[in-house]
Structures are given as C-alpha cells and as structure tokens.
Amino acid sequence: MFETYNKVQRxxxxxxxxxxxxKEIQATSMALIxxxxxxxxxxxxxxxxxxxxxxxxxxxxxxxxxxxxxxxxLLQGRTIREKFELGWSRVIDLGKKYPQGFQFIEQYSFSxxxxxxxxxAVYTGVWCEPMNRLYxxxxxxxxxxxxxxxxxxxxxxGQFVYMLKAELHGIYELTSDSVxxxxxxxxxxxxxxxxxxxx
Amino acid sequence: MFETYNKVQRxxxxxxxxxxxxKEIQATSMALIxxxxxxxxxxxxxxxxxxxxxxxxxxxxxxxxxxxxxxxxLLQGRTIREKFELGWSRVIDLGKKYPQGFQFIEQYSFSxxxxxxxxxAVYTGVWCEPMNRLYxxxxxxxxxxxxxxxxxxxxxxGQFVYMLKAELHGIYELTSDSVxxxxxxxxxxxxxxxxxxxx
DNA sequence: CACAATAAATCGAACGTTCATTCTAATTAG
DNA sequence: CTAATTAGAATGAACGTTCGATTTATTGTG
Numbered sequence: 001m002f003e004t005y006n007k008v009q010r011x012x013x014x015x016x017x018x019x020x021x022x023k024e025i026q027a028t029s030m031a032l033i034x035x036x037x038x039x040x041x042x043x044x045x046x047x048x049x050x051x052x053x054x055x056x057x058x059x060x061x062x063x064x065x066x067x068x069x070x071x072x073x074l075l076q077g078r079t080i081r082e083k084f085e086l087g088w089s090r091v092i093d094l095g096k097k098y099p100q101g102f103q104f105i106e107q108y109s110f111s112x113x114x115x116x117x118x119x120x121a122v123y124t125g126v127w128c129e130p131m132n133r134l135y136x137x138x139x140x141x142x143x144x145x146x147x148x149x150x151x152x153x154x155x156x157x158g159q160f161v162y163m164l165k166a167e168l169h170g171i172y173e174l175t176s177d178s179v180x181x182x183x184x185x186x187x188x189x190x191x192x193x194x195x196x197x198x199x
Numbered sequence: 200m201f202e203t204y205n206k207v208q209r210x211x212x213x214x215x216x217x218x219x220x221x222k223e224i225q226a227t228s229m230a231l232i233x234x235x236x237x238x239x240x241x242x243x244x245x246x247x248x249x250x251x252x253x254x255x256x257x258x259x260x261x262x263x264x265x266x267x268x269x270x271x272x273l274l275q276g277r278t279i280r281e282k283f284e285l286g287w288s289r290v291i292d293l294g295k296k297y298p299q300g301f302q303f304i305e306q307y308s309f310s311x312x313x314x315x316x317x318x319x320a321v322y323t324g325v326w327c328e329p330m331n332r333l334y335x336x337x338x339x340x341x342x343x344x345x346x347x348x349x350x351x352x353x354x355x356x357g358q359f360v361y362m363l364k365a366e367l368h369g370i371y372e373l374t375s376d377s378v379x380x381x382x383x384x385x386x387x388x389x390x391x392x393x394x395x396x397x398x
Numbered sequence: 399c400a401c402a403a404t405a406a407a408t409c410g411a412a413c414g415t416t417c418a419t420t421c422t423a424a425t426t427a428g
Numbered sequence: 429c430t431a432a433t434t435a436g437a438a439t440g441a442a443c444g445t446t447c448g449a450t451t452t453a454t455t456g457t458g
Contacts, residue, residue: 008407024311026225030444040409041445047407051444107309110302110364112223147380148371151362155381158361159354165309166353174350181346182354189388229418239435240419250418 001065001101009047011037013058021100025055025113056118059108062101066094067126074130080138081187087131088160088183095164096174103168106161128153144190156186200264200300208246210236212257220299224254224312255317258307261300265293266325273329279337280386286330287359287382294363295373302367305360327352343389355385 002010015037019028030051034041048054073090077083095102108114128150135149144152163182167174201209214236218227229250233240247253272289276282294301307313327349334348343351362381366373 027311029442031442034410042410042447043408045445103309107306110306110368112221112226145380145384147377147384151365151371151373151377151381154361154365154370155358155384158357158359158364160357161361162353162357163350165357166350169309171353172347172350178346178350181344182350185344185346185354185388188390189384191387228416230416233436241421241436242434244419245433 001098002061005061006047008039008043009057012039012044012047012054013061016054016058017062017100017104020055020058021103025108025111052113052115055108055113056115059105059114060118060121062105063121063126066098066101066105069094070127071130074127074134080134080141080143083134084138084187085183087127087134088156088186089179091157091160092164092174092179092183095160095168099168102164106165142192145192147190152190156189159186200297201260204260205246207238207242211238211243211246211253212260215253215257216261216299216303219254219257220302224307224310251312251314254307254312255314258304258313259317259320261304262320262325265297265300265304268293269326270329273326273333279333279340279342282333283337283386284382286326286333287355287385288378290326290356290359291363291373291378291382294359294367298367301363305364341391344391346389351389358385 002013005013012033016028016033019032019036030041030044033039033054034044037044044054048057070087070090073086074083077086109119131153132149135144135152138144139146139149160182163174163179166172201212204212211232215227215232218231218235229240229243232238232253233243236243243253247256269286269289272285273282276285308318330352331348334343334351337343338345338348358381362373362378365371
C-alpha cells in the first residue's frame with residue numbers, strides 16, 4: 001500500500017490510518033501517532049509538513065492503490081461483460097481485503113479536511129474514468145440503456161459500498177455467491193432488453 | 200425539522216448543522232455556534248450538556264425526520280410496486296430538499312462522534328425496517344429474486360446515496376426522468392423474471 | 399584505512415494558541 | 429422579591445508545532 005514511501009513515512013501513515021479508523025481525525029493527536037508509530041513528533045515533522053499533510057498523503061496513497069487494483073481487474077476482461085464483472089469484483093475485494101483503507105476513503109472523501117485538489121483524484125485519475133468509458137461503450141453497443149454513464153457508475157459503486165458497509169457493521173455476511181449475484185443484478189438493472197415476456 | 204425543540208435549541212441545532220457542513224465537527228467551535236446562533240455559550244450549556252450532546256441531538260432529530268418522511272411515502276403506495284417507487288422517491292426527495300441533513304447523516308453515520316445507541320436508530324427504528332419488510336414481501340410474492348432482503352435494501356439505498364452525492368458535487372444534473380429511470384432500474388435489478396428471450 | 403568535517407535524522411521538552419466548559423454577575427419574567 | 433435565564437470573561441487542559449540539542453550517516457582528505 002505504501003511502497004513508494006520510506007520506512008519512517010510508512011510507519012507514520014500506517015499508524016495514522018489505524019488510529020483514524022479506531023478513533024477519528026480530531027481524536028488522532030500527533031502525540032498518539034508519535035507514540036504508536038515509534039517516531040518522535042520532531043521526526044514526523046521532518047517528513048511531513050503538518051498533520052493535514054499526513055492525512056492527505058494517506059488519502060492519496062490509498063486512492064492510488066485502490067485505483068491500480070481495480071484497473072488491473074478491468075484490463076483482464078476480454079468482453080465488456082467480463083470487464084464489468086472483474087472490475088466490480090475488485091472493488092468488493094478491496095473492501096474485504098483492506099477494510100481500513102476502504103473505510104477511510106468512504107468516511108473522508110467528502111470531508112473538508114481533504115484538500116479539493118487531492119479529492120479530484122477520486123473522480124478523475126483513478127478507476128472511475130476507465131469504468132465510465134466501459135459503460136459508454138456498453139451503451140454504444142446496445143448492452144446498456146442510454147442513461148448518463150457517469151451516473152450509472154456512481155450508482156453501482158454506491159450499491160457495492162453500502163453492501164460492504166453493512167457487512168462491516170455486522171448486518172449480514174457476504175458470501176461469494178451473494179456478491180456474484182449482486183454484480184449480476186447490477187448488469188440486469190441497466191441492461192437494454194429486447195425480449196418478449198411470455199406469461 | 201426541529202419542531203419538538205424550543206426556539207433557542209432550534210437556533211443552536213440549525214446553526215450547528217450549518218457550520219458542520221461548511222467546516223467539520225472539529226472546526227465547529229462552541230464560540231462559533233454561539234456567535235452565529237445568537238445564543239451565548241452560557242445559555243447553550245443551559246440547554247445542552249455538551250458539544251457532543253448537541254451533535255448527537257442533531258443526528259437524532261434528522262434521522263427521525265427523514266424516517267418519518269420516507270415512511271409516509273411507503274404508506275401511500277397501494278401495491279408493492281407503488282410502495283417501492285414512492286418510498287425511494289422520498290429518499291431522493293430528502294437528498295434534494297434537505298441536502299445539509301442528508302450530507303450530515305452521510306458523513307457522520309459511521310463516525311465515533313455519534314454514540315452507538317443513537318446510531319442504532321439508523322438501522323432499526325427508522326425506515327430501514329419497513330423497507331426491509333416490503334422487500335421480504337416482494338420475495339415471498341415472487342416479485343424479487345431470493346436474496347437477503349436487508350442486503351438488497353442496503354444496496355439500493357447506497358445506489359441513491361451515491362447518485363445524490365455525485366449530483367451535490369456537480370458531476371451531473373439529476374432530472375426527474377433520470378430519477379424515475381434509476382428507481383425503475385433498481386426494480387429490474389432484483390426482479391424475478393420468468394421470460395423467454397427471443398433474438 | 400583512519401579520522402575529521404559536514405550533513406541528515408531523531409528526539410522530546412517547551413511554546414503559544416485554541417477550545418470546551420465553568421462560574422459569577424447581570425438581567426428578565428412571573 | 430424570587431427563580432429562571434442569559435451573558436461573557438476566566439479557567440485549565442489539550443493540542444499542533446517549533447527548536448535546539450544529540451545521535452547517526454555520509455563524505456572528503458592525507
């Protein structure tokens with residue numbers, strides 16, 4: 001997750017993520033980060049400009065990591081349908097494998113604590129863009145109904161986010177079957193159907 | 200929104216909501232609340248136990264209001280399909296008519312700042328419960344595929360939340376047509392179909 | 399290789415500010 | 429007059445950040 005950082009930075013970022021999920025940004029003091037990461041406050045300020053800087057760096061790192069992870073999935077698919085399924089599978093994977101990163105992004109992507117220029121990355125650079133293009137293509141090829149592709153992507157993303165959130169909070173257990181079913185239901189939801197219903 | 204409170208309390212709650220959306224809880228000081236609400240800190244502490252208490256009271260008030268609003272929609276429907284459409288329409292209505300309340304709940308429903316006992320209300324008392332029952336009924340009557348109804352409700356809710364979030368952030372404009380289409384697509388997503396596809 | 403000279407990294411105590419909360423005096427209402 | 433309410437200065441704790449001292453790493457020199 002933090003491959004591009006040095007040992008100290010990584011320790012600080014990992015610790016900060018940990019504490020923020022356990023507590024909250026406001027309750028995450030520099031003293032606590034220093035204590036739990038084993039790096040003194042002085043050193044932390046040698047590598048980061050401020051507390052805000054740490055949190056924004058953390059945000060950037062996680063978004064980049066997540067983006068790469070999903071993009072890889074999208075690339076593996078051959079057909080549109082396959083790309084669709086592999087892409088969204090990866091989104092759910094992320095939530096299950098890296099729940100802290102997932103929760104952090106979820107909780108703070110709309111917080112004023114994250115700089116706007118950093119937030120932009122969520123909606124552009126990352127995986128939204130390739131996913132948007134996939135949906136555009138699916139509309140052109142008459143797989144999907146002609147709705148705003150960006151809206152469809154947002155809707156489907158939200159669907160998976162809440163599926164994961166509820167699982168994280170113990171509302172139910174997500175089996176791989178129900179995940180597959182959920183992804184399929186998303187496809188069905190926006191599928192352009194040329195069918196005759198025989199009752 | 201705050202009918203059950205007196206004038207002072209209402210002013211404090213409204214102001215607090217305003218500031219929290221503009222800034223953030225940590226940047227929402229009592230001094231600022233006092234200044235903008237026109238109530239001195241002394242008086243605020245006469246009506247509320249603490250800052251936490253204000254925020255939690257705010258949370259409770261909004262959740263209750265939202266719950267009632269959606270429940271009303273659900274009651275108006277005659278058939279399952281109608282209840283489904285009217286219920287979700289109200290959810291979207293809430294996001295458009297009371298964006299601050301919507302954003303606040305979205306941003307803090309998973310924050311440790313809100314007491315667990317208060318949070319429980321989100322998943323139980325409010326509108327989730329009636330909506331869950333509606334989905335259960337829809338499964339029994341073979342309208343919906345036999346997935347976990349709670350999961351389906353969460354998924355659909357997430358879909359609308361993200362649709363609204365993206366609109367709030369100016370990604371696109373939500374027309375009433377596209378909202379109707381989105382609700383319909385949710386129904387299609389989990390519909391149990393007994394059809395033959397003729398190509 | 400030895401050893402000095404310089405730079406980089408680390409530390410934690412101290413600083414100054416901010417902020418939630420308290421307290422007391424003043425004001426209002428019944 | 430009495431009791432409730434309001435006001436805002438005072439309090440004290442918490443916190444982000446700075447700074448100078450100390451240690452560790454790197455480079456230069458004979």
